[in-house]
Amino acid sequence: SQTIHQWPATxxxxxxxxxxxxxxxxxxxxxxxxxxxxxxxRGLQLLFYSVGIGQISSExxxxxxxxxxxxxxxxxxxxxxxxxDSGFYLCAWSGQAWDGYTFGSGTRLTVV
Amino acid sequence: xxxxxxMEGPVTLSEEAFLTINCTYxxxxxxxxxxxVQYPGEGLQLLLKATKADDKGSNKGFEATYRKETTSFHLExxxxxxxxxxVYFCALSDRGGTSYGxxxxxxxxxxxxxx
Numbered sequence: 001s002q003t004i005h006q007w008p009a010t011x012x013x014x015x016x017x018x019x020x021x022x023x024x025x026x027x028x029x030x031x032x033x034x035x036x037x038x039x040x041x042r043g044l045q046l047l048f049y050s051v052g053i054g055q056i057s058s059e060x061x062x063x064x065x066x067x068x069x070x071x072x073x074x075x076x077x078x079x080x081x082x083x084x085d086s087g088f089y090l091c092a093w094s095g096q097a098w099d100g101y102t103f104g105s106g107t108r109l110t111v112v
Numbered sequence: 113x114x115x116x117x118x119m120e121g122p123v124t125l126s127e128e129a130f131l132t133i134n135c136t137y138x139x140x141x142x143x144x145x146x147x148x149v150q151y152p153g154e155g156l157q158l159l160l161k162a163t164k165a166d167d168k169g170s171n172k173g174f175e176a177t178y179r180k181e182t183t184s185f186h187l188e189x190x191x192x193x194x195x196x197x198x199v200y201f202c203a204l205s206d207r208g209g210t211s212y213g214x215x216x217x218x219x220x221x222x223x224x225x226x227x
Contacts, residue, residue: 042217043217100215
């Protein structure tokens with residue numbers, strides 16, 4: 001069966017520090033991968049998605065970047081965090097377009 | 113483009129009450145429709161889905177019917193429990209084209225159920 005792992009679960013980082021969040025999927029190949037940010041426990045903002053190794057599409061210009069160094073690995077990064085980067089970050093994967101997503105458990109990032 | 117509109121909420125109910133959360137959509141193609149649930153501090157979980165008109169998705173006592181004529185996918189449950197307290201998201205996936213399976217989400221509806 002397919003599983004998705006996301007870590008860390010919580011993170012407190014000072015302003016100006018770097019960020020690296022990792023997401024891996026097991027039990028499938030060539031998944032579509034997504035990074036979302038959720039503010040205030042409500043709306044979901046799509047940040048990046050990837051349909052293959054090295055292929056990254058950015059939905060919203062911002063202080064973050066994403067990379068997909070391996071088929072089932074998706075990394076969200078920042079060189080210098082801002083206070084506004086605080087939020088709940090969710091990774092997800094999908095297969096066929098009509099199957100929907102499977103989400104990771106999320107990372108709560110607080111920038112102080 | 114595609115969009116999903118959910119009732120604003122928050123919704124507050126007593127245990128065993130009937131639940132309806134409205135969801136309507138606009139889509140350029142022929143979408144699949146989903147309801148996701150997010151419990152406090154967790155990621156989103158797929159609750160149910162429907163892939164064609166008149167399909168009914170169901171799970172854990174929740175139901176939603178894909179209504180193409182009214183472009184709706186309302187979530188219902190006959191008797192809610194305290195454990196149903198969560199945020200509920202309606203979403204659509206437009207098949208094909210360059211959508212790459214991207215989901216379009218509604219803004220979420222907070223449900224609180226009191227004993």
